[in-house]
Structure formats: C-alpha cells, structure tokens
Amino acid sequence: MVDATPAPLVNPRAGQVALRWLLFAILALFALFYLMPLFVMITTSLKSLDEIRSGSLVALPVQVTFEAWRTAWSSACSGIQCEGLRPYFWNSVALTVPAVAVSTLIGAVNGYVIAQWKFRGANLIFSLMLFGCFIPFQVVLLPMARTLGFMGVAGTIPGLIFVHVIYGIGFTTLFFRNYYVTIPVELVKAAKVDGAGFFRIFWSIFMPLSLPIMMVTVIWQFTQIWNDFLFGVSFSQAGTQPVTVALNNIVNSTTGVKEYNVNMAAAIIAAFPTLFVYAVAGKYFIRGLTAGSVKG
Amino acid sequence: MAAWLERNVPRILLAPSFLAVLVFVYGFIAWTAWVSMTRSRLLPKYEIEGFIQYERLFAAPRWDTAMNNLFIFGALFIVVSMLLGLLLAILLDQKIRTEGALRTIYLYPMALSMIVTGTAWKWIMNPGLGIEAMVRGWGFDEFAFDWVIDPDMAIYAIVVAAVWQASGFVMALFLAGLRSVDEEIIRAARVDGIPTWSIYSAIIIPSMAPIFLSAFIVLAHLAIKSFDLVIALTGGGPGYATDLPATYMYAMAFSRGDIGQAASSAMVMMTVVFAIVVPYLYSELRAKRG
Numbered sequence: 001m002v003d004a005t006p007a008p009l010v011n012p013r014a015g016q017v018a019l020r021w022l023l024f025a026i027l028a029l030f031a032l033f034y035l036m037p038l039f040v041m042i043t044t045s046l047k048s049l050d051e052i053r054s055g056s057l058v059a060l061p062v063q064v065t066f067e068a069w070r071t072a073w074s075s076a077c078s079g080i081q082c083e084g085l086r087p088y089f090w091n092s093v094a095l096t097v098p099a100v101a102v103s104t105l106i107g108a109v110n111g112y113v114i115a116q117w118k119f120r121g122a123n124l125i126f127s128l129m130l131f132g133c134f135i136p137f138q139v140v141l142l143p144m145a146r147t148l149g150f151m152g153v154a155g156t157i158p159g160l161i162f163v164h165v166i167y168g169i170g171f172t173t174l175f176f177r178n179y180y181v182t183i184p185v186e187l188v189k190a191a192k193v194d195g196a197g198f199f200r201i202f203w204s205i206f207m208p209l210s211l212p213i214m215m216v217t218v219i220w221q222f223t224q225i226w227n228d229f230l231f232g233v234s235f236s237q238a239g240t241q242p243v244t245v246a247l248n249n250i251v252n253s254t255t256g257v258k259e260y261n262v263n264m265a266a267a268i269i270a271a272f273p274t275l276f277v278y279a280v281a282g283k284y285f286i287r288g289l290t291a292g293s294v295k296g
Numbered sequence: 297m298a299a300w301l302e303r304n305v306p307r308i309l310l311a312p313s314f315l316a317v318l319v320f321v322y323g324f325i326a327w328t329a330w331v332s333m334t335r336s337r338l339l340p341k342y343e344i345e346g347f348i349q350y351e352r353l354f355a356a357p358r359w360d361t362a363m364n365n366l367f368i369f370g371a372l373f374i375v376v377s378m379l380l381g382l383l384l385a386i387l388l389d390q391k392i393r394t395e396g397a398l399r400t401i402y403l404y405p406m407a408l409s410m411i412v413t414g415t416a417w418k419w420i421m422n423p424g425l426g427i428e429a430m431v432r433g434w435g436f437d438e439f440a441f442d443w444v445i446d447p448d449m450a451i452y453a454i455v456v457a458a459v460w461q462a463s464g465f466v467m468a469l470f471l472a473g474l475r476s477v478d479e480e481i482i483r484a485a486r487v488d489g490i491p492t493w494s495i496y497s498a499i500i501i502p503s504m505a506p507i508f509l510s511a512f513i514v515l516a517h518l519a520i521k522s523f524d525l526v527i528a529l530t531g532g533g534p535g536y537a538t539d540l541p542a543t544y545m546y547a548m549a550f551s552r553g554d555i556g557q558a559a560s561s562a563m564v565m566m567t568v569v570f571a572i573v574v575p576y577l578y579s580e581l582r583a584k585r586g
Contacts, residue, residue: 027387027394031401034464037416038404044419057420057430110313117306125314132321134573136521138545138562140324142331142340142555147320166320169313198305227409229524230542234550244411248528251415260419271412278407282400285407286468 045069045265052260068261072269076262078249081238085266088246092226092273095157095242099164100221106165107172107217108210112202114173115180116188126177133170140167141234148235155237163235164225171224172217175291179213180206212284219281220288223274243270325566332559340555349560359561362539365451369540370519372455373462377515378508380459381466386496388467389474399471402464410461414528417457418444447537450530454522454538457529462518466511473507474500509576516572520565541565 040057045068047061055062074084114126144163145154153159183206191201232242241249247270251263278285301308332349334341353359384402388395405413420426423442431439443453477500485495523542530538532547539547541561549558 023387023390023392027384027392027398030384031398034401034405034460037413037420037460040420041416052425056433057426106313109309113306113310119307122306122310125310125317128322129313129317130577131574132317134517134569134577135321135325136542136562136565136569138542138558139328139566140320141545141562142549142558143324143327144320145549146340166316169316173313197302223407227411229409229411229527230546233527234546244409244524247409247415248411251418251528252531260422260425263415264419267412267415271408274407274409275404278404282403286403289406289465290469290472 041264041268045072045261045268047261049257049259049261068259068265069269071259071262072250072265076250076259076266077256078246078253079255085243085246085250085269087239088241088243089269091157091236091240092243095160095164096222096225099161099168099225100218102161103165103168103172103221104214104217106169107174107176108214109202110169110173111176111178111180112206114177116183116185116206117198126173129170129173132167133174137167137230141230145234155235155240157240160231160235160240160242163231164228167231168221168224172221175213175217175220175288176210178291179210183209215281215284216288216291219277219284222277223285226274246270328559328562331555332563334556336555336559338553338555349556350564353557353560353564356557358536358539359541359544361536362541362544365538366520366540368451369455369458369522370516372452373458373519374512374515376455376459377463377466378511380463381511382470382501384463384467385470385474388471399464399468402467404464405461406465408461410522410524411528413457413461414525417453417460418529421453421456444530445534447534450534450538454526454529458519458522458525461525462515466515469507469511469514470504473504477503513573513576517569520569520572541568 036058043059043061044052044057046064046066047055048063048065048067051062072084073086075082076084110129114122148154148159148163151159151162153162187205188201191205196204226242227244228242229244229248232245233248236242236245247266250266330342330344331340333344333346335343335345335348388398392398421428421441421444423429423440423445426441428439428441431441443449443456481499482495485499490498521542522540523546526532526538526540526543532539532543541564545558545561545565548554548561
C-alpha cells in the first residue's frame with residue numbers, strides 16, 4: 001500500500017485516496033502509450049487514403065473500409081511483384097512449424113541427457129551451447145550463406161528451417177535442461193532398478209511432466225522464428241521470403257503512391273500470429289522471456 | 297555391443313547437437329575471424345594479410361558513425377528502458393486490482409516483430425501525416441516532430457520505438473524481482489515506521505542488484521544486435537545517419553560485396569557482446585556449481 005506522507009493539515013484518509021487516484025492515472029497514461037501504436041495501426045488500416053490525408057492520426061475512421069486489408073493480403077506490390085502478403089505469410093508458416101517442432105524435440109532430448117544422464121564433459125558441452133546463444137548472428141552469416149550454397153539449399157525454405165533449427169538448439173536445450181534438473185535424480189535411479197531404459201524413462205516419466213516447459217519452448221521458438229528478419233533477409237530469394245521480409249519490402253517499396261493504410265494492414269497481418277499466441281498463452285511467453293534472459 | 301549401446305545412448309544422442317554447435321557456431325566464428333584477416337572482397341580469400349581490414353574499418357567514417365550511434369542508442373535505450381521498467385514495476389506493485397490486464401498491455405510489444413514495430417512508428421512519426429500533423433491540427437502551427445528525416449535526430453526516433461518495445465519486458469523482470477524480496481523484512485520495516493519510498497530505495501531496490509544486472513545484459517545484447525528496427529524505421533538513413541554495426545555489416549556482406557569488411561565488423565560486434573556477456577555467464581555458471 002502507498003503510505004500517506006506526513007501531512008498533518010490534510011485528513012490522512014483523503015490523502016491516501018488522492019494518491020491512489022494519481023497512481024491509477026499514471027498507470028492508465030502508460031497503458032495509453034503502449035496501446036497507441038496498435039490503435040493507430042488498426043484505425044489507419046480501416047481508412048481510405050483520402051481520409052488519412054485529411055484527418056488526424058488518432059481519429060477514428062469515418063467510413064470503415066476493408067479495402068486496405070484486401071490489398072495487403074493479396075495484391076500489394078513490393079518492387080515489381082504484386083501478390084500481397086499471402087504467399088509470404090504461408091512461407092513463414094511453412095518454415096516456422098517444422099523449425100519449431102524439430103528444435104523443440106532436439107532441445108527436449110538434449111536437456112534430458114544433460115540434466116539426468118550426466119557424463120564426463122556434459123557440462124562443458126552445455127556451457128559451449130549456452131555461449132552459442134549469445135553470439136551476434138552477424139558472425140555466422142557469411143559462412144552460413146556459403147554452407148547453404150554447398151548443401152544446395154541456398155534461398156530455399158528448407159535452408160531457412162535448417163538455420164533456425166541449428167541456432168535454436170541452444171535455447172531449447174537450455175529451457176529443458178533447467179526444467180529437468182529440478183526433477184530428482186532418484187526418480188531415474190528407481191526406474192532403472194525397475195528395468196526401464198533411457199527411452200522408456202523419457203517417454204513414460206519425463207514427457208508427461210513436460211507440458212509446461214513444452215509450452216514455454218514452443219512459444220518462445222515460434223515467436224523468435226516468426227519474427228526473425230536477419231536470417232530471412234539474408235538466406236531467402238524472390239519467392240521464398242518470410243512475411244517479415246515481405247512486409248518490409250512492401251512498406252519500403254519505392255514505386256507508386258505510399259499506401260499507409262495498406263502498410264498498416266500488412267503490419268497487423270504479419271504481427272497477428274504472435275499477438276494471438278501472446279493473447280492466449282501470455283503466461284508461458286513471459287516465463288520463456290524471463291527464463292531465457294535471466295538464466296541464459 | 298547392445299550393452300555398449302545402452303551405456304552410450306546419452307552420449308550418442310547429444311553428439312549431433314554438440315557437433316552442430318562446434319561447426320556452426322565455433323567453426324563459423326573461426327572462419328569469420330580468419331577471413332577478417334585477409335583481402336577478401338567479393339569472394340573470400342584465405343591468405344592471411346594481418347589487420348588490414350580492421351585498419352580500413354576503423355578508418356571508415358561510416359563505421360565511425362555506426363559505432364557512435366551504437367553508443368548513443370545503446371546508452372539511452374538501456375537507461376530509459378530500465379528507469380521506465382522499474383517505475384512501472386514499482387507502481388504495479390501497489391496491490392493494483394487490474395494488475396494482470398495492465399501487465400498484459402505493457403508487455404505485448406515484446407511479442408511483435410521489430411519490423412512491425414518499425415513500420416508502426418515510422419507511420420506515427422511521419423512528419424506530414426503523423427504526430428506532427430496531428431499536433432499542428434490542434435492549432436500549434438509551429439510544432440515540429442520530424443526526427444525520422446532529420447539526420448541529427450533520427451537515432452532518437454529509433455530509441456523511442458525500441459524503448460516502447462522492450463520496457464514492458466524490463467517491467468516484468470523487475471516485478472518478479474520485487475515479488476521475490478522477503479515479505480518479513482518489508483513488514484518489519486513498515487512496523488518501524490519507515491516510509492514507503494525509503495523501503496524501496498534502501499531495502500528492496502538494493503536487494504535486486506542481480507536483476508539489474510540481467511536486465512542490463514539483455515538490453516545491451518538487444519542493442520548490439522539491433523538490425524530489423526533500424527531497417528524498418530529509417531533504413532539506416534537519412535544517408536548513413538542511423539547506421540548501426542549490424543546494418544553496416546549487412547550492407548558490406550550483401551550489397552557492397554566487401555566480405556573482408558563484413559567479417560571484420562562482425563568480429564568487432566562479437567567482441568563487444570562477449571566483453572559484456574562472458575564475465576556475466578562465467579559468474580553465473582560458477583555460482584551454480586559452487
């Protein structure tokens with residue numbers, strides 16, 4: 001609670017109430033600050049270009065039109081291509097889903113091994129992986145571009161999946177390892193005595209316990225990969241770009257009139273999947289953020 | 297054979313990831329380090345020539361701008377995000393009934409792509425139609441807010457967008473920290489009649505030192521890697537006014553065909569990151585084992 005500051009002339013209860021109101025006012029103002037861009041994006045996307053030019057940034061649309069959304073989805077131009085965001089949105093889906101699934105699975109197995117089946121050098125391997133999470137990816141861009149070329153997957157979606165899996169393993173392993181170390185080793189010992197092997201213990205004991213950390217990891221990876229721009233712009237070519245790259249190309253397209261409403265609609269479309277996940281599973285998203293930052 | 301397999305399953309399963317990290321992280325860093333010592337231009341060359349690329353880099357005015365920008369952007373971004381995050385956390389810590397909803401609102405930008413953030417703020421700060429036009433519409437004809445097109449101010453426009461995106465996350469970190477402070481100590485202080493603000497400044501905040509450190513590390517890391525936001529908001533412009541090391545590296549690697557410069561700038565970026573992160577990680581790992 002907020003303590004009443006010593007103010008003998010004012011009724012302390014009244015002072016407290018006033019402070020409370022001030023507190024709410026400040027919190028509400030900040031809420032406005034964070035919501036304003038989203039509000040502006042939505043309203044702008046529902047206006048016509050004429051209304052945008054004549055009206056105020058924060059005005060509600062007088063005549064709601066979904067024309068900008070249609071254009072953004074299926075016919076907005078980036079350079080000479082005019083196919084909207086749709087094909088690129090599906091590119092992002094096609095690369096995010098397998099990349100998230102594979103990197104999460106690998107992370108689960110790695111975490112299980114490192115936390116519960118310690119062998120000499122396992123900790124060193126974990127430390128090496130942990131440091132790998134922190135490198136600025138610029139330092140691997142050039143050799144990765146060449147490697148993808150050698151592998152014959154340069155500029156393809158499988159190539160991008162590969163890159164995301166490789167550089168996602170560090171974080172997914174970290175998440176699962178930190179979760180599995182909290183499970184007592186005696187559990188594995190007892191199961192071994194009962195004759196259960198490595199995989200049996202993993203499937204029947206660890207997997208059923210793993211739902212929360214699965215959620216955290218999947219959401220973390222999904223957000224990271226869907227929102228990625230650096231790998232997308234470096235390792236894709238015309239036709240295989242993810243949605244973030246396509247959005248940037250549409251917004252910064254130098255040909256034709258600047259269609260701000262289309263840009264905003266496109267931005268919301270690109271942001272929708274991660275915003276949706278945040279809205280329905282924000283708890284796990286926050287847990288991933290704090291775990292990913294505090295611990296690694 | 298079966299027994300050997302059984303005993304070595306954990307090792308065998310970890311081996312591919314270990315190899316991948318060895319090659320794609322450490323091997324690639326070594327490759328970049330090597331190439332940064334050569335005369336590589338459009339194609340990599342492998343004859344070591346010494347530090348010529350670094351000499352070129354440090355003599356390049358564009359790199360100079362990029363490093364200056366990183367310093368300005370990084371310092372402001374970290375300090376403002378931390379202050380704002382701490383303020384919001386303390387305000388939210390006053391037993392607010394709508395805390396859950398407010399937290400959700402403060403934190404949602406973190407779920408967005410930097411490209412989306414950049415696109416939104418580029419529109420909001422558009423001089424002809426954004427905030428400037430809006431305030432002029434209210435009758436303030438002289439009002440100017442054209443940071444995105446002003447070479448001297450554009451970097452601050454990026455700070456605004458970056459703080460908007462990351463400060464809610466810092467709030468979440470600090471709020472978790474505030475909640476982990478021992479209730480008993482706070483209650484005892486209250487019983488002794490110590491005013492709320494000094495409970496915060498003398499007891500709670502000092503005990504959160506490790507959280508300040510992690511927030512700093514995360515924000516510094518974000519600042520050095522900042523790339524998407526600049527690309528979407530200003531494209532590095534006007535001119536090179538908002539270039540950061542990451543955009544410099546990208547331009548050298550993919551549009552200028554100057555692999556030597558790209559490699560050496562990437563190595564400098566990594567050095568900066570590691571100078572900040574390694575001592576922290578090292579102490580974390582040691583603390584865990586001890």
